[in-house]
Amino acid sequence: MLSRTADHLFWMGRYLERAEHLARLLDAHHRQSLLPRSAATLVTNWQATLDSLSQSAAYHQVHGEVRPDAVFHFLAFDREHPGSLVSCLQAARENARAVRGTITAETWEALNAAWLEARTLTSGTSPEAPMREGSAFLEFVKDRAHLVHGVITATMLRDEAHAFLRLGSYLERADGTVRLLGARWSDETNTADWAVVLRSLSAFEPYRRLYREAVSRDRVTELLLLQDTMPRSVHRSLNQVNDYLQAIARNGRSSGPGANAGAGNETLRRAGELHAQFHYARYADWAPQLGAPFFTALTRRLEDLGSRIAQDFLVPMSTGVEAA
Amino acid sequence: MALPAPYDEMLDPQGQPRPHCRGYADWLARRSTDWLAEKRAEADALFHRVGITFAVYGEDEGTERLIPFDVVPRSMPRSEWTLLEAGLKQRVRALNAFLHDIYHGQEILRAGLIPPEQVLGNAQYRPEMHGIDVPGSTYAHIAGIDIVRDHEGRFRVLEDNLRVPSGVSYMLENRKMMMRLFPDLFTSQAVAPVEHYPDVLLENLKRVAPAGVTDPTVALLTPGAYNSAYFEHAFLAQQMGIELVEGQDLFVRDERLWMRTTRGPQRVDVLYRRLDDDFLDPLAFRADSTLGVPGLLHAYRAGRVTIANAIGTGVADDKSIYPYVPEMIRFYLGEAPLVDNVDTWILRRPDELAHVLAHLPELVVKEVHGAGGYGMLIGPTATKAEIAAFRERIVAHPERYIAQPTLALSTSPTFVESGLAPRHVDLRPFVLSTRDEVTVVPGGLTRVALRQGSLVVNSSQGGGTKDTWVVEDAPAPLETLPC
Numbered sequence: 001m002l003s004r005t006a007d008h009l010f011w012m013g014r015y016l017e018r019a020e021h022l023a024r025l026l027d028a029h030h031r032q033s034l035l036p037r038s039a040a041t042l043v044t045n046w047q048a049t050l051d052s053l054s055q056s057a058a059y060h061q062v063h064g065e066v067r068p069d070a071v072f073h074f075l076a077f078d079r080e081h082p083g084s085l086v087s088c089l090q091a092a093r094e095n096a097r098a099v100r101g102t103i104t105a106e107t108w109e110a111l112n113a114a115w116l117e118a119r120t121l122t123s124g125t126s127p128e129a130p131m132r133e134g135s136a137f138l139e140f141v142k143d144r145a146h147l148v149h150g151v152i153t154a155t156m157l158r159d160e161a162h163a164f165l166r167l168g169s170y171l172e173r174a175d176g177t178v179r180l181l182g183a184r185w186s187d188e189t190n191t192a193d194w195a196v197v198l199r200s201l202s203a204f205e206p207y208r209r210l211y212r213e214a215v216s217r218d219r220v221t222e223l224l225l226l227q228d229t230m231p232r233s234v235h236r237s238l239n240q241v242n243d244y245l246q247a248i249a250r251n252g253r254s255s256g257p258g259a260n261a262g263a264g265n266e267t268l269r270r271a272g273e274l275h276a277q278f279h280y281a282r283y284a285d286w287a288p289q290l291g292a293p294f295f296t297a298l299t300r301r302l303e304d305l306g307s308r309i310a311q312d313f314l315v316p317m318s319t320g321v322e323a324a
Numbered sequence: 325m326a327l328p329a330p331y332d333e334m335l336d337p338q339g340q341p342r343p344h345c346r347g348y349a350d351w352l353a354r355r356s357t358d359w360l361a362e363k364r365a366e367a368d369a370l371f372h373r374v375g376i377t378f379a380v381y382g383e384d385e386g387t388e389r390l391i392p393f394d395v396v397p398r399s400m401p402r403s404e405w406t407l408l409e410a411g412l413k414q415r416v417r418a419l420n421a422f423l424h425d426i427y428h429g430q431e432i433l434r435a436g437l438i439p440p441e442q443v444l445g446n447a448q449y450r451p452e453m454h455g456i457d458v459p460g461s462t463y464a465h466i467a468g469i470d471i472v473r474d475h476e477g478r479f480r481v482l483e484d485n486l487r488v489p490s491g492v493s494y495m496l497e498n499r500k501m502m503m504r505l506f507p508d509l510f511t512s513q514a515v516a517p518v519e520h521y522p523d524v525l526l527e528n529l530k531r532v533a534p535a536g537v538t539d540p541t542v543a544l545l546t547p548g549a550y551n552s553a554y555f556e557h558a559f560l561a562q563q564m565g566i567e568l569v570e571g572q573d574l575f576v577r578d579e580r581l582w583m584r585t586t587r588g589p590q591r592v593d594v595l596y597r598r599l600d601d602d603f604l605d606p607l608a609f610r611a612d613s614t615l616g617v618p619g620l621l622h623a624y625r626a627g628r629v630t631i632a633n634a635i636g637t638g639v640a641d642d643k644s645i646y647p648y649v650p651e652m653i654r655f656y657l658g659e660a661p662l663v664d665n666v667d668t669w670i671l672r673r674p675d676e677l678a679h680v681l682a683h684l685p686e687l688v689v690k691e692v693h694g695a696g697g698y699g700m701l702i703g704p705t706a707t708k709a710e711i712a713a714f715r716e717r718i719v720a721h722p723e724r725y726i727a728q729p730t731l732a733l734s735t736s737p738t739f740v741e742s743g744l745a746p747r748h749v750d751l752r753p754f755v756l757s758t759r760d761e762v763t764v765v766p767g768g769l770t771r772v773a774l775r776q777g778s779l780v781v782n783s784s785q786g787g788g789t790k791d792t793w794v795v796e797d798a799p800a801p802l803e804t805l806p807c
Binding site: 098160256258313 | 372373374375549558559561562567568569570572573577578582583584585586587588589590591
């Protein structure tokens with residue numbers, strides 16, 4: 001497969017997942033805003049979310065101080081802001097359009113239709129009162145993200161194209177869950193808040209089935225970090241990242257001019273190491289280290305993995321043998 | 325000047341349906357305007373969803389337009405198609421023979437049939453191609469020949485497109501759309517299928533691989549996702565199961581063409597390019613092109629990669645060469661042309677120039693290097709000032725122009741704002757060539773000028789498209805279908 005095609009597939013997967021993650025995150029905020037609490041707490045929560053998404057500076061530049069409606073608009077609807085949900089959806093669609101010959105027609109159509117409809121649904125939204133219809137829009141995005149994933153599962157050949165697409169999705173998913181936990185990890189966060197986090201990640205019912213006890217920070221964190229049967233957990237996402245990376249590496253490499261037979265070995269090792277740490281972890285051992293620095297370090301490792309994947313498989317190699 | 329009444333593709337001069345479309349006309353007459361409008365809206369929504377759109381430069385990001393699709397097909401009886409098909413094959417065989425000749429022995433020039441400077445001085449003539457043997461001596465692997473019908477109902481060739489002809493995806497998608505919108509019509513009418521076009525094209529491209537390559541890799545070269553024909557490039561690559569590549573995905577090393585893949589470099593043997601000659605290789609042609617591949621011409625000349633269409637085909641579809649195609653057919657094939665050109669005056673000839681200048685308000689004058697309906701005077705619809713301005717341009721450079729009588733292009737009933745009304749149409753069949761075989765899938769792309777009275781069908785000038793049916797000469801009547 002063309003390196004450029006793989007790049008588009010990888011980013012199509014990432015942006016689709018990022019759009020879905022933003023929908024879930026914003027949904028959590030929306031639900032929290034319905035719980036009784038001080039305006040100050042709401043502002044603190046939004047600030048934590050902006051920080052966790054590395055979008056705080058961009059927000060303050062445009063809007064100044066944190067106002068819940070303005071943040072919501074900025075993260076959901078702002079077409080000028082490249083990190084917003086609609087921008088991510090558009091980026092997913094543009095990447096898909098660039099490889100529409102590689103993905104199935106059904107996959108392309110499902111994503112393109114979602115984008116077209118999202119454009120209609122979000123036209124005319126303003127930073128003044130974005131949340132009134134916001135909740136329905138977030139549901140729409142989640143539904144469509146599920147639909148596109150379903151169509152991919154149901155129609156795409158399990159080949160390299162599929163592997164790069166999924167690799168992007170799962171790397172992004174691991175990243176999203178880590179960032180969400182990082183943003184919520186504070187002593188202020190109470191049981192009701194953790195329940196909201198669970199619901200926003202479709203993890204409330206699984207939590208009940210697995211733990212049969214009151215919602216607590218430790219159990220929620222254990223579920224979302226380490227439970228490998230939990231679809232959006234970091235552990236499960238890393239399982240997938242590892243599997244797809246290995247599938248890609250197994251394809252072998254050609255020996256044409258500029259080929260590099262060893263490309264990807266170090267990336268595979270790092271992915272495997274990270275995965276193994278989750279695979280063999282015991283929550284009790286990890287608990288004392290949990291906190292902002294822990295989640296930040298985890299985010300850095302995922303970023304490192306992403307840039308290594310880009311280097312080894314996606315960025316077109318130089319034609320020169322010296323680049324090997 | 326009044327034009328003669330145009331030939332109508334569906335109705336005879338008495339307003340009765342022609343035999344080949346009696347069943348359809350009867351069916352159509354029983355549909356309400358509202359119902360047709362609903363079907364058209366459904367088609368538009370589907371085209372948007374499928375993304376059969378083209379990006380419009382300079383507008384709001386994400387603005388994508390549809391080429392208007394008409395829900396009423398243009399249909400043609402098989403006997404007429406058979407004649408047209410034979411004429412198309414003949415013409416493209418002659419054009420390929422001409423291209424081979426002018427890049428080799430130039431016998432047609434030595435025979436004095438075409439003034440040598442017309443060919444050798446043409447900007448589209450590529451001296452780099454002289455003496456190069458291309459596989460199967462095929463230059464125009466894919467040709468789009470624009471056909472019109474005059475007021476007497478005779479087919480005429482309006483123009484040859486031998487560089488990177490586009491539109492075939494619309495031919496295929498329009499058919500799919502019609503089958504989706506009106507399945508019952510297809511169960512009761514025998515419409516000749518067109519779906520095999522990508523298979524024929526792929527087979528042909530594999531056949532022209534460089535000598536010694538047994539399992540050739542074919543790739544389609546696109547200028548990129550922001551090109552107006554990008555949908556077609558992606559569509560054809562997908563339909564043929566070949567890689568869709570951009571210049572940045574390719575490189576030349578050791579006279580071979582390679583693409584950068586996730587598994588390292590992979591050879592490309594046949595390049596189906598949808599990029600003009602000028603942009604193909606910055607080392608050989610336009611140095612500022614970032615869309616091409618440095619060194620491609622070198623690999624091509626060495627015979628290590630086949631390019632389709634060949635480099636240098638533009639000289640044969642130039643409007644200044646067009647008037648000589650009937651001569652080519654006689655010269656290379658020893659046959660009389662089966663489908664005529666539109667009568668054409670060559671303004672570099674003084675007597676023809678004088679005639680044209682005396683009759684400008686009746687004629688169509690075309691710039692020989694213009695394309696897409698630009699650089700053209702349509703006498704009968706032009707204002708006096710426009711004619712005067714054009715006259716000056718012609719007198720200054722007569723060699724840059726040809727002139728033709730204003731054709732009363734045939735019409736076809738079309739669903740427009742006011743309901744069903746006749747609109748002018750042309751037809752672009754796609755002709756696929758190898759050394760031994762020339763193939764035309766039945767039909768082609770029908771373009772329709774949606775504005776009343778307009779003769780310009782180009783999509784850049786407000787034209788739309790229709791599905792094109794080749795049907796039995798006198799099909800059995802349609803079952804009575806519920807309205």
